[in-house]
Amino acid sequence: MNERMRIRDLAKETMEYAQSDEMQRRRKLWTNHNSLEFAYPPVYIRAIPFHEFIDKNEIKCQTPTLRSLEINFLMNRYRMKLYDDTIIEPWVVVRAHLKSSPLGVYGMPAHLSDKVPGGAAKFMPSILKEEDIEKLHVMDYEVDEKVTKERFDHLNDLIGDIMPVEVDRQGILSSMWVNDISTILAQLRGLEQIMWDVYDRPAWLHRLLSFMQSKILMHMEQTESANGFKLINHQNQAMPYARELQPPAAGKGSVSAKQLWGYMAAQEFTTFGPALFKEFMFDYQKPILERYGLVAYGCCEDLTYKIDIIKSLKNLRRIAVSPFADVKKCAEQIGNHYVLSWRPNPSTAVSFGVDEDYVRKELREAFDIFDANKCVFDITLKDVETVSGDENAIVKWTRIVREEIERRYK
Secondary structure, three states: OOHHHHHHHHHHHHHHHHOOHHHHHHHHHHHHHOOOOOOOOOEEEOOOOHHHOOOHHHOOOOOHHHHHHHHHHHHHHHHHHHOOOOOOOOOEEEEOOEOOOOOOOOOOOOOEOOOOOOOOOOEOOOOOOHHHHHHOOOOOOOEOHHHHHHHHHHHHHHHOOOOOEEEEOOOHHHOOOOOOOHHHHHHHHOHHHHHHHHHHOHHHHHHHHHHHHHHHHHHHHHHHHOOOOEHHHOOOOOOOOOOOOOOOOOOOOEOOHHHOEEEEOOHHHOOOOHHHHHHHHHHHHHHHHOOOOEEEEOOOOOOOOOHHHHOOOOOEEEEEEOOOOOHHHHHHHHOOOOEEEEOOOHHHHOEOEOOHHHHHHHHHHHHHHHHHOOOEEEEEEOOOOOOOOOOHHHHHHHHHHHHHHHHHHO
16 A cells, blocks of 8 residues: 555544544533533543554554654544544644744744653753843744645645645744743743742843743734634644634634634743742733633643632633642632643553552542532543553543543433
8 A cells, every 4th residue: 555545544534533423522512511511521631652552563654744644643543442532623734834033933942952761851041141132033924835835735635635634824923832931931041040030130031021922922913914813723732612712623714813712831830939920920921811712721730829810811711730739729719610621640540550449539539529619620631651551551541530420420
């Protein structure tokens, strides 16, 4: 079988999943759930270390772009074994080629070192002196239409008659993990250095934060002016459906940011107290987030003592409760006013075998807390760095979660 036929066959398989009655059930579930109508907690398996157990004989494509697409389609096949509530959408996305400095979106390098065995990396800051701030610059939003068309045509010619191909044209600083300020700030300056900066040079740090915020807002405004936002640009670290907003879709034309879900986190500020978090991060994120229709906040950081600050967002809908948070205190603050996105610890869930008794105990204790506070909650398994090569670990964990949900809520 040649590569073209391989990708086309897998695209047909994914399209069948995406248009199935099961996917329609999931879309309805998430739409109601994110509009604070609770029936039972949806389950979202966000991270799968597929490389640990994928059958290498299943990978037929040698061309890098096609191999990446092939693996994504094979991941969809695996997902259908899980029976969680992840939605597989009936389209594929090609990123527009956006013009930017070769050194990075801010005109200076912002990245981590190569990972060492086990997955760790270190910050490689480029803003080393106060005067380095003068080197920062961000190019205006501009799409390289020639390169973008080549990318689109390549994929559209391959599978466009099977499933729609959509171009993501949002500005670089409008996309997830780039628009939250926190992620790139730590890469530009260094995580530990920011902790010193809030005390040693607060005015300078405010200047840097203000610059970054202004450029993110600039890219958002320029994206809207160029009709670059689409319904594929929802972002909420879950399934971005809600009755208040149009659902994700391909081929529907442009929209404003107010018609989209927005998402941010501040993982790099997890060790900062509430007052410093508010002054040196959240107050800069808030005007950006309030440009969106609905907002989800939080990733791996502990937000236990920051929820009151985050709740000042007028359009807040989802709050993350990470493995490091105090679940009870978070539930008491969130109640049924927002969706509580509960993230069990993947290390104790699936990484080194599945301890069924432990998993059931953890679930039942959490359900007791959520029910006592009338929470609208869902369950997200994320940051699964390893399952020790066991492809059935996540399948088994999901089955146990389903059984406990059936026992409690159905």
